[in-house]
Amino acid sequence: MFPSNHALDESFDRPTLEKGDLLKASGQVLEVVFDEPRGLLRGEVMGSARNPYVQTIQLPRKPLPGRQVFDHYTGFCSCPVGYNCKHVAAVLFEFLEEIRYTGRAPEATPSSATGNT
Secondary structure (H helix, E strand, C coil): CCCHHHHHHHHHHHHHHHHHHHHHCCCCCEEEEEEEEHCCCEEEEEECCCEEEEEEEECCCCCCCCCCCCCCEEHHHHHHHCCHHHHHHHHHHHHHHHHHHHHCCECCHHHHHHHCC
16 A cells, blocks of 8 residues: 555545556566755656656655655656656655665665766
8 A cells, every 4th residue: 555645645646646556566666766956856667658757756845844754746757647647656655665664765876866867
């Protein structure tokens, strides 16, 4: 079951969250990188196309006080839906799980921070 929080509920409808959870659970999330200085989360998710879809998600600059939960997600994807789709949700689930288990966000590498992946 996917994590529920205010930001997810405000940003996505339930069917999109459920589909994103299935993508994550089936291992379709190929990459998640957090560029903290820019507040950007970048991801790659395998979908129905030959090549993975690419996501760019703008996170608020600061999490809610005392928590590592952000208040709203704005995500763009190279899939036909384009905005806050199931691929964006899958990347967010992977990101939130990484924070929950390690206490740290995935870090950007020099090539991914500049978008040269």
